[in-house]
Amino acid sequence: MVNAATVLPMVAAYVSAAVSVALAAGPASGFARGYVDRLEHAGADDAKDVAEVDAPGGGTAEQAAAGAVGFDATGGEPTSGDRGRADADVQVRIHEVRVRARGLLGGVPQGALAVLLCGATLVWGLSRGAELDTAFALPVVALLGVAGSVDAVCHRLPDRLLGSAALWLLAVTALRPVAALIAGIPASAALWPAGRAVLCALGAGAAVFVMWLIPASGMGLGDVKLCALLGLWLGYAAVEYVVTGLVLGFVLAGLVAIGLMLTRRAGRKDMLAFGPYLAVGGWLAWLLAVA
Known part of the structure; x- marks a missing residue:
C-alpha cells in the first residue's frame, strides 16, 4: 500500500x-x-x-x-x-x-x-x-x-529576480509554521524558526550594509539585498548556516580574485562580481544544513 x-x-x-x-x-x-x-x-x-x-x-x-x-x-x-x-x-x-x-x-x-x-x-x-x-x-x-x-x-543584481526569490521564501516561511501548528507541534517550536529566519535576514542585510558604507569594500546594494535573502533562506535552519554561507561566499570570492591576479587576468583595482560567489556560498551552506 x-x-x-x-x-x-x-x-x-x-x-x-x-x-x-x-x-x-x-x-x-x-x-x-x-x-x-x-x-x-x-x-x-x-x-x-x-x-x-x-x-x-x-x-x-x-x-x-x-x-x-x-x-x-x-x-x-x-x-x-x-x-x-x-x-x-x-x-x-x-x-x-x-x-x-x-x-x-x-x-x-x-x-x-x-x-x-x-x-x-x-x-x-x-x-x-x-x-x-x-x-x-x-x-x-x-x-x-x-x-x-x-x-x-x-x-x-536585478531586484526583480531577488525579489521573486524573497517573495517565495516569505510565503514558505509563513506557511510552514501553520502546517506545523496543524500537525500538533507546540507553538514555540513551530513559530521560532520563521522568526529566526526574519531576524537573520535583517541581521545579514544590516551587516553587509555597513560594509557597503565603506567605499573601499567594493560591495554594492545588490550584494546587501542578496545577503538579506540568504539570511531569510538559511536562517530557517539555524543562524550558523547563515554565517557559513556568507563566509564561504567571501572565501570563494577571495580565492578567485587571488587566482585572477596571479594569472594576470585582473589587477588589484579591477572590480569582481561578488553575487555569484555569495550565491554559491549560500547554496553550499544549504547543502550542509540538510545533510
Whole structure:
C-alpha cells in the first residue's frame, strides 16, 4: 500500500525541480536579457549625451556632467568639487554597464545551469530525506543561478529576480509554521524558526550594509539585498548556516580574485562580481544544513 505521506513530498520535489528549470530557462533568462539590454542602452545614451554636448557648439563636458547630477550649468554655478563628482558620476555610469559574455544569459545556457544546480540539489536533498525542504529550495536555487549570471555579465543584481526569490521564501516561511501548528507541534517550536529566519535576514542585510558604507569594500546594494535573502533562506535552519554561507561566499570570492591576479587576468583595482560567489556560498551552506 502506497504511503501518501512519503510519496507526496517526493512528487512535490520533482515537480518543483521541473518548474524551477523551466522558470530559469524561460521567463527568468528572458527577463535577464532584457534587463542587460536596457542597462546597455542607458549607458549608450549617457555616452551619446556627453559626446553631443562636447561637440562644437554643443556646450562643454562640464555642463554635461553637471546636468547628469541635477545642476543647472547656466544658472547656479557648481563648485569645482561638484564638477569633479558630476563628471566622475557620468563616467562611472557609462563604465558600469559594460557587458561581458552576453551569451551566458541565453535560454539554453541558463537551462543547462539550472539543470545542473537543481539536479544536484534534488539528488542531495532526496538522499538526505529532506523532500519538502528540497522542494522549497529549488526555485530559490534556480533564481539565484540566473541572478548570479546577470552579475557576472554586467555587475548588477536585478531586484526583480531577488525579489521573486524573497517573495517565495516569505510565503514558505509563513506557511510552514501553520502546517506545523496543524500537525500538533507546540507553538514555540513551530513559530521560532520563521522568526529566526526574519531576524537573520535583517541581521545579514544590516551587516553587509555597513560594509557597503565603506567605499573601499567594493560591495554594492545588490550584494546587501542578496545577503538579506540568504539570511531569510538559511536562517530557517539555524543562524550558523547563515554565517557559513556568507563566509564561504567571501572565501570563494577571495580565492578567485587571488587566482585572477596571479594569472594576470585582473589587477588589484579591477572590480569582481561578488553575487555569484555569495550565491554559491549560500547554496553550499544549504547543502550542509540538510545533510
